[in-house]
Amino acid sequence: MRSRTIVELGGASAGWPALSKVMSQQPLLSSERPSSEQSDENANAEDALLTGELTNRGSLGGRRKYGWPFWREVGLFVWAVVATAAVIIIAVLYGHQTSKDNSGAHSCDTPRPGGKRNLIFMVSDGMGPTSLSLTRSFRQFELGLHPGDVLTLDKHFIGSSRTRSTSSLVTDSAAGATAFSCALKTYNGAVATLPDRTPCGTVLEAAKAAGYMTGLVVTTRITDATPACFAAHVNTRWEEDRVAEQEVGDYPLGRVVDLMLGGGRCHFLPNSTDGSCRGDEKDIVALAKMNGFNYISDREGFDRLQLGNTAKLPLLGLFAETDIPYEVDRRYLESTYPSLDEMARTALMALTKATQDSDKGFFLMIEGSRIDHAGHGNDPVAQVHEVLAYDKAFASVLKFLDDSNVDGVAISTSDHETGGLAAARQLHQSYPDYLWYPEVLANASHSSEHLAARLQSYLSSSSSSMKDNMRFINETLLHKDLGIRDATNDELQLLLDHPESSAFIFADIVSRRAQIGWTTHGHSAVDVNIYGSAGSEPLQGNHENTEIGEFIKDYLELDLNSVTEKLREKGTQSEMLTGDSDMKSWMAKLPEQGGREQDRLDLYHGSLRIRH
Numbered sequence: 001m002r003s004r005t006i007v008e009l010g011g012a013s014a015g016w017p018a019l020s021k022v023m024s025q026q027p028l029l030s031s032e033r034p035s036s037e038q039s040d041e042n043a044n045a046e047d048a049l050l051t052g053e054l055t056n057r058g059s060l061g062g063r064r065k066y067g068w069p070f071w072r073e074v075g076l077f078v079w080a081v082v083a084t085a086a087v088i089i090i091a092v093l094y095g096h097q098t099s100k101d102n103s104g105a106h107s108c109d110t111p112r113p114g115g116k117r118n119l120i121f122m123v124s125d126g127m128g129p130t131s132l133s134l135t136r137s138f139r140q141f142e143l144g145l146h147p148g149d150v151l152t153l154d155k156h157f158i159g160s161s162r163t164r165s166t167s168s169l170v171t172d173s174a175a176g177a178t179a180f181s182c183a184l185k186t187y188n189g190a191v192a193t194l195p196d197r198t199p200c201g202t203v204l205e206a207a208k209a210a211g212y213m214t215g216l217v218v219t220t221r222i223t224d225a226t227p228a229c230f231a232a233h234v235n236t237r238w239e240e241d242r243v244a245e246q247e248v249g250d251y252p253l254g255r256v257v258d259l260m261l262g263g264g265r266c267h268f269l270p271n272s273t274d275g276s277c278r279g280d281e282k283d284i285v286a287l288a289k290m291n292g293f294n295y296i297s298d299r300e301g302f303d304r305l306q307l308g309n310t311a312k313l314p315l316l317g318l319f320a321e322t323d324i325p326y327e328v329d330r331r332y333l334e335s336t337y338p339s340l341d342e343m344a345r346t347a348l349m350a351l352t353k354a355t356q357d358s359d360k361g362f363f364l365m366i367e368g369s370r371i372d373h374a375g376h377g378n379d380p381v382a383q384v385h386e387v388l389a390y391d392k393a394f395a396s397v398l399k400f401l402d403d404s405n406v407d408g409v410a411i412s413t414s415d416h417e418t419g420g421l422a423a424a425r426q427l428h429q430s431y432p433d434y435l436w437y438p439e440v441l442a443n444a445s446h447s448s449e450h451l452a453a454r455l456q457s458y459l460s461s462s463s464s465s466m467k468d469n470m471r472f473i474n475e476t477l478l479h480k481d482l483g484i485r486d487a488t489n490d491e492l493q494l495l496l497d498h499p500e501s502s503a504f505i506f507a508d509i510v511s512r513r514a515q516i517g518w519t520t521h522g523h524s525a526v527d528v529n530i531y532g533s534a535g536s537e538p539l540q541g542n543h544e545n546t547e548i549g550e551f552i553k554d555y556l557e558l559d560l561n562s563v564t565e566k567l568r569e570k571g572t573q574s575e576m577l578t579g580d581s582d583m584k585s586w587m588a589k590l591p592e593q594g595g596r597e598q599d600r601l602d603l604y605h606g607s608l609r610i611r612h
Contacts, residue, residue: 118361118408119555120348120397121180123226124390125173126372128417128526134380134516135387137423141438151387152395153412158540159530161548163416166195170525173372174237176415176545177229183549183560191225191243192233199233199587201563203552207363208256210558213313213351214362216257217343219324220369221264222247226415230365231257233567234588240267241278242588248288248316251586252570253563255291258313258362259350261343262369263320265297275321288316302338308349315350317343326370326447328385340368341393348400361406363556366393374447375418378518379507381482382447383421394531401533409535409555413548414528420519427512440514443483448510451477452503459499469496477506484509 124131136151165175167187178186178193182200186193192202204214216227223232223240232246244267249255266277268284278284285295293316296302302319305311319337324330330337338346344366351362368390374382397410426432458472473495478484491509495502504521511518530539530548539551553560570586 116355116359116361116406117556118351118355118364118401118404118406119552120364120366120401120408120410121552122390122394122397122410122412123177123180123365123367124371124387124412124414125220125226125367125369126375126416126418126523127368127387127390127414128421128524128528130421130423131371131375131383131387131417132529134421134423135384135391137436138384138438138441139388142442151391152398153391153529153531156394156398156412156531156533157529158532158536160527160542161413161530161545162527162542163414163525163545170523171416171545172237172523173225173415174229177226179545180413180415180549180552181229183546183553185546189236189238191228191235191237191239192230193235193587197235197587199564199567201560201565201567202230203549203556203558203560204230204363204365205253205256205563206553206558206560207556208253208258209563210556211358211360212363212556213258213355213358213360214256215259215347215351215364216247216262216367217259217340217347217364218262218367218369219340219343220262220367220373221267221322222260222262222318223264223267224369226367226369227260227262227365239588240264241280241282244268244278244284245282245287246586248284248293249291250287252567255293255314258354259311259315259347259364261315261317261319261338261347263318263322263324265318266321268318277322285316299336299338302342302346305346305350307342308346308351308353311346311350311353313350313354323370323373326374326382326386326449327389328382328445328447329450331385340366340389341396344393345396345400348397352404352406361408363552366397368393371414372418373449375421376521377448377503377507378419378511378521379448379503380421380511380514380516381441381444381507382449383419384441385447398533407535408533410533411536411539411548411551412531413545415545416523417526417528418523419521420517420524420526422517422519425511425515425517427515433515436515437513440483440510444481444510445483446481448503448506451481451506452499455495455502456499466496478509482506482510484513486513 132151132153136154139145139151140147140149163171163176163179164185165171165179165188166185167175171179172188174191175186175188178184178190178200181192181202181204182194183203184194184200186200187195192200194200204216208214214231216222216230218224218227220226221240223243225237228234228237228240228243228247232243233251234242234246244264245251247257247260266275268288269276269278270281270283271278272281289295291314293314294312296305296315296317298319302317305315305317324337325333327339330339347364347366351364355362368386371383371386371390374380374386394410394412401408401410423436424432424434425436455473455477459469462469462472464472470492473492474487477495478487487509491505495505498505510516527542530536530543532539535555536551539548552558
């Protein structure tokens with residue numbers, strides 16, 4: 001008795017069209033065996049198709065004839081079995097390899113080039129997934145682009161990061177950046193310091209110890225939480241005066257940063273100097289020069305660097321007393337402040353030239369700092385322009401890597417999301433509109449911060465009547481600078497009565513009309529995106545933020561533990577280069593709460609708490 005099947009692998013059955021119509025579809029191992037008569041009829045028909053002669057394949061004198069047709073069938077059967085087994089084996093091996101690859105990605109088993117290498121780590125402070133959606137739609141509207149036109153960042157999205165700290169499910173920038181720099185979790189407010197108040201070695205410090213050149217580029221104060229976490233150690237992020245001292249080398253490791261570009265000049269000047277915000281008379285610029293830094297403080301000095309071609313390291317460039325203005329405002333002040341992209345390209349060139357004769361490359365951290373500030377202010381106009389400025393810098397970094405003859409990788413992520421941004425807003429109690437209007441943002445020419453400063457300056461120097469003040473607010477600030485022509489009397493009166501809060505009021509006026517929502521003036525716990533160049537594949541998928549620090553450490557082959565040990569050896573040293581014998585620790589004072597341990601999450605106590 002016989003049974004047969006047609007096995008179609010690739011186009012195997014295509015060569016047998018006539019045979020396919022005649023041959024039985026009965027499975028090889030069918031429990032319903034065909035009759036001898038039916039089987040023989042099928043076989044006779046098959047032979048007729050193959051040979052052109054009608055044959056009788058029934059019993060011949062009680063013996064079965066084992067001719068070519070029989071052995072051909074045996075061959076087909078064996079071939080089908082072998083092919084099926086091969087497919088199963090290949091599927092099993094592929095599944096095993098995929099599982100192995102995914103496991104490697106989540107464990108950050110970082111592939112490393114064999115020789116000289118560079119790593120550029122970019123931080124989009126406060127930028128969450130909605131920031132990208134908002135900015136993408138804004139750009140498409142403003143430039144008349146197709147909906148398929150996306151940001152450079154969109155093209156390099158690889159995963160997401162979980163951001164909790166040890167003290168809260170909602171992290172701050174200090175704890176978030178420490179996760180990157182030390183590859184360890186800590187409490188909110190800690191700058192490269194652990195919950196037990198001991199310092200942790202950072203990837204920048206370890207890179208310097210390993211022979212790499214190092215750099216920091218930011219648009220906020222160079223002493224702010226994120227840059228501080230790579231080159232300083234204090235118990236609370238508000239110790240910016242002490243951070244400035246450490247960044248120029250006044251701490252156990254000496255000078256570890258070769259290039260710093262950004263704002264924050266006020267923390268480097270003695271308090272008797274115009275533009276200072278220090279609490280003492282220390283001259284940190286002088287201290288920096290004593291440690292070999294070349295110092296520049298204005299656009300003219302920056303331009304002399306020729307985008308890094310003539311830069312001499314170590315270099316300290318402080319271009320604003322505090323933060324560099326929002327990009328939406330800075331673009332009118334090109335002669336005063338460099339952009340993030342200009343500073344990034346300058347740093348890349350300067351570090352490239354400084355390492356051209358070295359067998360080591362460089363580590364550079366670039367932060368789009370003020371995306372976070374726009375989120376804190378709930379200012380969508382500032383937000384989209386900050387994200388666009390960051391995207392431009394990211395594109396320049398990718399071009400640098402493409403053009404470089406040195407192996408390198410770029411990683412971009414956020415320490416957290418700020419503002420609880422939503423690209424939608426319900427303005428009334430009835431069913432919500434499915435709308436948001438990017439044209440409202442396109443009509444605005446300045447940030448709410450800028451308009452608030454102008455309003456306060458005008459009111460403090462004006463003796464005009466209330467009617468004139470209202471006209472200035474409506475016609476100059478709202479009509480001309482924000483493109484708002486339907487302000488209500490209540491909104492105008494609110495601005496006039498509360499100029500000290502006018503930045504928030506201006507931002508809300510815009511957000512309502514654009515139908516953009518915000519849930520907080522603080523941070524949120526949403527996962528943030530990870531972007532990367534070729535070589536960043538181990539960070540595909542969802543990761544804890546500390547895994548990004550692990551990636552940096554592994555890619556550059558850094559020893560963080562040895563740096564941590566050196567720092568802790570100096571844990572009780574009280575006097576450094578500044579000669580401050582009253583300082584109880586080189587890490588500065590403990591937080592005001594008296595050093596309370598913050599190694600566990602804050603708990604809900606049943607009532608709202610006001611934090612100062």
